[in-house]
Amino acid sequence: MYGMVLAARGAPLALQQRPDPAPGPGEVRIKVGACGVCRTDLHVVDGDLADIPYPIIPGHEVVGRIDALGEGVVGLQPGMRVGVPWLGYTCGECFYCRANKENLCDRPKFTGYTRDGGFASHLVADARYCFPLGEHGDDAAIAPLLCAGLIGWRSLVMAGEGQNLGIYGFGAAGHIVAQVARAQGRSIYAFTRNGDRDAQQLALSLGAAWAGASEDKPPTELDAAIIYAPIGALVPLALRAVRKGGRVVCAGIHMSDIPAFPYNILWGERQILSVANLTRQDGIDFLAAAAKAEIRTHTTVFPLTEANQALASLRDGKLVGAAVLRP
Numbered sequence: 001m002y003g004m005v006l007a008a009r010g011a012p013l014a015l016q017q018r019p020d021p022a023p024g025p026g027e028v029r030i031k032v033g034a035c036g037v038c039r040t041d042l043h044v045v046d047g048d049l050a051d052i053p054y055p056i057i058p059g060h061e062v063v064g065r066i067d068a069l070g071e072g073v074v075g076l077q078p079g080m081r082v083g084v085p086w087l088g089y090t091c092g093e094c095f096y097c098r099a100n101k102e103n104l105c106d107r108p109k110f111t112g113y114t115r116d117g118g119f120a121s122h123l124v125a126d127a128r129y130c131f132p133l134g135e136h137g138d139d140a141a142i143a144p145l146l147c148a149g150l151i152g153w154r155s156l157v158m159a160g161e162g163q164n165l166g167i168y169g170f171g172a173a174g175h176i177v178a179q180v181a182r183a184q185g186r187s188i189y190a191f192t193r194n195g196d197r198d199a200q201q202l203a204l205s206l207g208a209a210w211a212g213a214s215e216d217k218p219p220t221e222l223d224a225a226i227i228y229a230p231i232g233a234l235v236p237l238a239l240r241a242v243r244k245g246g247r248v249v250c251a252g253i254h255m256s257d258i259p260a261f262p263y264n265i266l267w268g269e270r271q272i273l274s275v276a277n278l279t280r281q282d283g284i285d286f287l288a289a290a291a292k293a294e295i296r297t298h299t300t301v302f303p304l305t306e307a308n309q310a311l312a313s314l315r316d317g318k319l320v321g322a323a324v325l326r327p
């Protein structure tokens with residue numbers, strides 16, 4: 001196998017050959033067809049997340065085919081197409097696992113962060129955390145659904161049932177969630193960094209009612225807003241845009257500090273929430289909703305060996321939609 005390996009904090013990823021990994025009990029080996037590039041991969045590369053076990057292969061939006069089964073795997077067969085998401089393992093025993101909140105597990109493993117991920121020709125995954133994907137659609141088009149779509153879905157559910165939904169940061173997650181929300185009959189208000197006409201155009205082409213800059217006042221009060229950009233200064237802006245009783249959902253794993261703001265923009269029973277990880281049920285629910293909404297992802301495909309360039313384009317805000325790597 002070969003993979004793009006992160007050896008130390010901030011280092012560029014380096015191509016490395018390794019012996020083919022053998023799946024352990026309950027695991028499968030997957031030949032990667034495509035792997036999406038998520039903002040969290042940037043946080044892994046930059047060392048923004050705690051306790052990264054270097055060397056590590058990033059990537060947690062994996063689409064591939066099973067090519068070897070470990071002992072005791074049930075329900076999966078060689079040749080099946082599966083998706084491997086961020087949540088790679090949970091303990092099943094802690095307070096959160098027992099309370100049906102495995103996304104908050106105390107002893108989790110995460111694909112491409114605490115176990116090797118999909119910026120590679122092959123990876124090994126816990127069979128219980130793989131989603132069978134069926135044969136409809138291209139690997140590269142599906143890959144962004146595995147995190148941008150899934151975390152986007154969880155944040156949409158947490159935003160509540162409101163009609164008027166703001167989306168701050170209209171990239172990989174935003175453009176998927178907008179399509180699901182439109183299929184649910186909701187109105188989308190897209191906020192982008194100032195001057196990002198491409199993202200605003202994409203939002204409008206996907207049926208957004210309005211697109212503007214993050215500092216702009218939307219034409220109507222929002223019932224909820226979801227923040228996908230990792231910028232704390234968006235929280236007070238979003239609070240000012242939501243109505244009384246409205247919610248502001250922070251969907252990223254990492255965000256710059258939230259500046260001080262006057263209490264009166266929170267008052268009126270507005271709420272600020274964060275989204276952490278996903279549950280396997282989120283995956284099942286989202287993949288069903290995604291099929292129904294006939295989501296079309298906008299992707300830019302890079303060869304796996306150009307993973308560093310893909311990460312740089314994401315960092316510079318130069319992508320429209322999602323970046324995807326192909327081995």
Ligand SMILES: [Zn+2]
Binds near residue numbers: 094104
């Ligand atoms: Zn647990």
Ligand SMILES: [Zn+2]
Binds near residue numbers: 040086
């Ligand atoms: Zn992600």
